[in-house]
Amino acid sequence: MKRFILKYLLVSFSVYLILPACVKDMEIDVPETSREVVVTCLFNPQDKWELTLSETKNIQENEDIYIEDANVEIIAETGEIIALDYTGEYGVYKSGSYPEMGKSYTLNVNIPGYNEITAKSMVPDFVEVTVPDFEIKWVKYLYPNNLMDYDVFPLQVNFGETVQDARFLFRSYYFDPNEGYKRFMLTMESLEKLKKAGLPEEAYREIAKLVDQWLVNQWTFDHILYDFVEDFDLKNRLSHLLSQELEQKTVSTREYEAFGKSVCFGNDYWLNNVSYDVMTTMGEAENVTHAKLLYANANLKYSMEHNYSLDEEFWLEAIQASKDYIDYYRTYILQVSQRINPYSEPVMVHSNIKNATGIFAGYNRQMIYLFTY
Structure with missing residues (x-):
């Protein structure tokens, strides 16, 4: 009986070793699909108008395909026509003017060989965000989406008024004055x-x-x-x-790109982090006056415990977004997160572009200084 069991195990192990050698590469014909135009334009009152035009590419292509011969116009609700000129590189079209808050804009893009591309959006009215005085009290937070512990401290954001139709995104940042300039x-x-x-x-x-x-x-x-x-x-x-x-x-200015991202979680019924993203918390609600957050920075906690000054500034970004903007970001994060899960269904990123794909959406950004440590 023992010999039989031993023989069975040896045969099973031999089959296990041989099986990988039976695997063969399979050639799969990727069907040809028509290319779509991709429009990317997220706009706010702090930055001049900028839009990128490209084409979709198939799975075998690595290089981006940019569109250089488009006629791009943005029409304000007042009738003003804003022409965006091609910059000469990477499909980027720009204008010298700025979007305005509370004003609706219609995008018109005409490209030879394509139907007219249109979209509509606006920058939400400004809601001033403030952070009242607070004390840093570190607590442990178990993020349920990745089952990891984070050292965080609670932070509250006040809107100063009751926001009837609130759509916000929050992110935490740090700025190193020794490197950021x-x-x-x-x-x-x-x-x-x-x-x-x-x-x-x-x-x-x-x-x-x-x-x-x-x-x-x-x-x-x-x-x-x-x-x-x-x-x-x-x-x-x-x-x-x-x-x-x-x-x-x-230089003497703090550019947005010079800020380093940290970790931020929602701590309110109407806020949440999407999938594995620990950098952005977002939410939509009616008649809210504040938002509760959990702010995290591992280097800050370590430095405070060891009484070592980083000489860094810590900031909070508050984005008041249009519906298209927040729907775009939520689905974008989901799509990127699902790429690591072979059993997940594809996630379609939200688009509000007619006769093409992409996003045309307005938002307001505020950077709130918290403290220096």
Whole structure:
């Protein structure tokens, strides 16, 4: 009996080892589908009008396909026509004017070979957000979507009035004054030096999109090296050369991109975080006067426990959004989160574009300074 069991186990183990060798690659024909125009325009009163036009691509394509020959107009409810001109790169169209709060806008895009593309949205009226005095009391919070513990402290946001139709997003940020005012630029001449030093062609094409522009973070360049350069020694050599070649200057303004993201959770009945996203809490409600949040930053807690000053500023972002804006972000987060789940159904990202896909939506942004530590 023992011999039989042993023989059975040996045979089973042999079959287990042989089975992977029976796996064969299968060729799948990807059906041709017609391309759609993709419109991206999220607008607010603090930034000038900017819109990006591109085309959808199939699963085998890596390069983005931008549209350069469109006629783009935005018509205000007052009849004013705002023309957006092509900037000459990456499908970006811009205007020198700003959106206005409480005003409805209609988008018209005409591209040769396509039907007229239209959409409509507005920037919600301004609701001033304030944070009353608070004391930092750290507590543990178990986030149910990923079952991880976070050190957080409660924070309340007051609206100053009863908001009848509230649609808000909240995010926590930090700002490092020692790094946040620095800007970096790589010239085309320096990029050619990187190419001669062994920079792969694919990485060269990605960095070429960024040359001769002042950028907020050096990591924008380093990130491309880490993504496209596999050889460890070559990566280190290119990173060292890149640091030498980057031009640097200091500015006096806090640009939005210079803020670092932290963690923020909803702590109110009408607020929630979508899927695995711990950075953004959002919600919709009627007749609310405040929002309760949980603010988190691991470095801050560690520094406070060890009485070590970071010399960093801590901020809260409050976004008052149009319905299209909040529906877009909720479904976008869901789609990105579901990519890691092979058993999930596809999530369609919300679009309000007629005769195309994408988003045209307005919002208001407020940055609220909390404290420096």
